[in-house]
Amino acid sequence: MSAAPETAGGVIHDEAAYKRGLRLRTWRGTAWQNFFLLAIVAGIAALIALGFTVVNDAFGYVIATYETPAAELAPNGDLNGLSNAELAQILTEHTPSRLAVYIRDYLYSGDPAEFAKLPMSQALPGATLLPGAENRTVRELNDEQQAAILGDNLSQPVLVTIVEDNVVGESIYQTFSLTESLVNRAGIEAELASAPEGATLSFRSWVSLDFLLSPPSANPATTGARVALLGSLWVTALTILIAFPIGVGAAIYLEEYAAPTRFNRFIEINIRNLAGVPSIVYGILGLAVFVRALATFTGGRSILSAALTMSLLILPVVIINAQEAIRAVPLSLREASYGVGATKWQTIWRVVLRSATPGILTGVILAISRAIGETAPLLLVGASTFIVSDPSGLLSKFTVLPIQIYNYTARPQQPWRDAAAAAILVLLLVLLLFNATAIIMRQRARRRLSA
């Protein structure tokens, strides 16, 4: 029996219809809930696919050919165990005619056409030269003298790379992805049979200690991430040094000093908008200002220019995050400090900053992580050139890991893609290490506060 009150139309009290409708509504709700969950699953699937793609390319079988197997040059084929003199000796024995070319490519930095005409002391200012070699051009030196210049002036890892590229001459004939390597061994053996004579099949981890420590080369088999990794570390460290104090300073100003005047509101809005400016626009700014207009101070396409550009790029993020952290410090703490007669700056320095440190660090981690992976602005600031020597100072030329990944990925041959995958793993590892360190630092700051 129904207790329906007399109201508009009996429509609502058609219980059977209501029940049918409710079933449909419930069903529709479940369907949509599944769709919402699916979106999350899709995101996670994309993450997994991304990780898989990188790992899939970074490991797998490789069919390679050699001109002179490393085992014939060094015990166990370990070139890294050889001294500079021994490496120079190998170069002299196997490629005497190319010694001058190595000097030009790895030591000389002027116009290539002029190189052969210059005396050594002018071509290689500051280099260690055997007595008597200073005033001769490269053509006037014998093999031993040329080899001595290489052995005395190049680092051991660079010499190893030269030997690997020119003497060992490993050439990747074909590479296989990790899945192929695991699933299709028979097919890989068949490919080996059709490869040129002397080709060897080996399982290769593209990311390795050797990859980490070798300078880049024109051969994907011997290239390495060393110079790019050091470049990334230099640029990142310098960016932190510049952006951290300025960013936190600006945040303190805006939170503690700035009265709500038009000017200060403008700064505030301006920062929010800068955070949304595409990174490549910062690259254009860096190119015009730091690389060109201020070239006298920054040395043009240098680490310093890159770090300055990166600093401007991440400043808004640092400021916004630091502001939030400072805002979270309770007013009662400030009042307690003023109450015992502290000045404004004393209060900020000893009370506000101390308790905002964990929050500020979190924000800076986020910002710096972005800087480590950022590529586009550095393309413009000029990190793209092929560089074999380690960065040595603020004004040296450089490259960074993301740029190296870009260069390798942009090449169509599979071995370069595999090297790119290896470089990606190195980059992700750096990001992971950086975040882990920063999180530990934050934890420590937090513990110090609560202690």
Place this chain on the structure above:
Amino acid sequence: MSITREAGPAWAIELNKLTVYYNDKLAVRDVDLKIERQKITAFIGPSGCGKSTVLRSINRMNDLIPGARVTGRVMYSGKNLYDTDIDAVEVRRHIGMVFQKPNPFPKSIFDNVAYGPRLLGIRDGKTLKQIVEQSLRASFLWDEVKDDLKKSGLALSGGQQQRLCIARAIAVQPDVILMDEPCSALDPIATQAIEELMLELVRQYTIIIVTHNMQQAQRVADYTAFFNIRKEQETAGNERRWGLLAEHGATEQIFNAPKLEETERYISGEFG
């Protein structure tokens, strides 16, 4: 299984050993209470005594709070509303609710009232108009808004907003209306309007109201349930508190001749 409304001598709602936990914390314990049909029952008691918790358990609003757990039974039309085969959505269509703070949707007045009927599948414009008008008339709001049904519900005054919320609740023709301190955010004049409205509505609906205002309970309620707090020293300095139903009866009796001393003390304003 679903709910079919039953009339007759039975109680509108029967609470049976109703106990509510939030996570592991006991909120209210062993409430046994019968609510009479087409009467107003007021829940009174000090803050933290669980009266709102009990109210929200009646139409399973507590389901929405993570960690809330209900044991015992809420009987309605011969069904325990906490049986596993009962859909909370259906429960709330029979047992409507009006909240402490007026909470109109940021939509037009018309759309606010038509929200519930539309959920029930009513699309026909004429029927909707009819339901909206009747509901607004029944909540004494029609004359004030009839020319302005497209205006946002948020543009009304606080008292009007609460009457809009009541109109919205009765538009789905519920059987029972739960009111959780419906006047606490309103001024005295708006409060009076709502009280008059309740006395009108009770001719058709069963109403349960949570109130902090004892005069209000005396003015409108036929029955009053007094909830109180029990404390227990667990360990030194660690106290366990929960709510329970202390006394229940006709409003007249509760206010003039309470059986318990604690009721008397609460009513005379000695604590709480």
Place this chain on the structure above:
Amino acid sequence: MSSRTLDLVSPGAQLRPRPMIRRLRPTETIMRAVLLACGVVSIATTIGIVLVLGLESLAFFREVPLTDFLFSTTWQPRLGQFGIWPLLSATLMTTTFALLVSVPLGLAAAIYLSEYAHPRTRATLKPVLELLAGIPTVVYGFFALTFMTPLLQAIFGPQVQVYNTFSAGLVMGIMILPTIASMSEDALNAVPRALREASYGLGATRFETIAKVVVPAAFSGLVAAFLIGMARAVGETMIVALAAGAGPNMTLNPFEPAQTITGYIASISGGDISYDSLDYQSIFALGLFLFLFTLVLNLVSQWISRRFREVYQ
């Protein structure tokens, strides 16, 4: 601050409290100035961007009429033709694909996290999604080229070329997804609980409450998220530089290569370009275009979300 002069002659002078004289505190003044300078760096940056882009663009537009730049459909720097449309159409295509992926998925993920997920589930799922935001864009470029493009080729056949705007757009959508999801979640969370309860109290299901109350109430916040996502997509460089194609191409075919605005800027700067050429100046004109385009999107987004906050205070 006023200070009363002290009567030094009277005998009890030394016992009286010292007058309140405002002491000069040099540290305070210096620190204030230093901090203000830090704040001003951001303004200098903006001025720098506007000046650099403006001046070089001015030089560019002296050679290339603005009307040609905005309305011509050929971008051939070697022939002196600088019509932005081939680049802009590619940018709009990749952006559209990115938004087609990231808006529905991001909104759905946000709804799940804010309305359905148990707090514990949410605490695990959210950081996983945020990992996507922490991955460098160049890695997404690698992903587009070595995973998405072969996948598309497997699905749509050989008409899908090695470089194409579709693949770049889809992967960009994955990249933007966490941004949109997180901003949308904030917007949904800002909808007062009371509105949800009102809807449930009327016998609405969870989905009905979301679709008819929560999402409409959060709408302006969601639009703000959409605009920010769009600005990110328009300005994204590395994915398109690697996967979208290396030459301007006036096409609407998503499987064909086409260079975007950012892709062109990246490709030009890779080589050794003469600083006085029109090519070089063109990247400033394009940069200015990008800057203004994203600035408008950001300003509108901020304006909308400020209004949105005012509604629910």
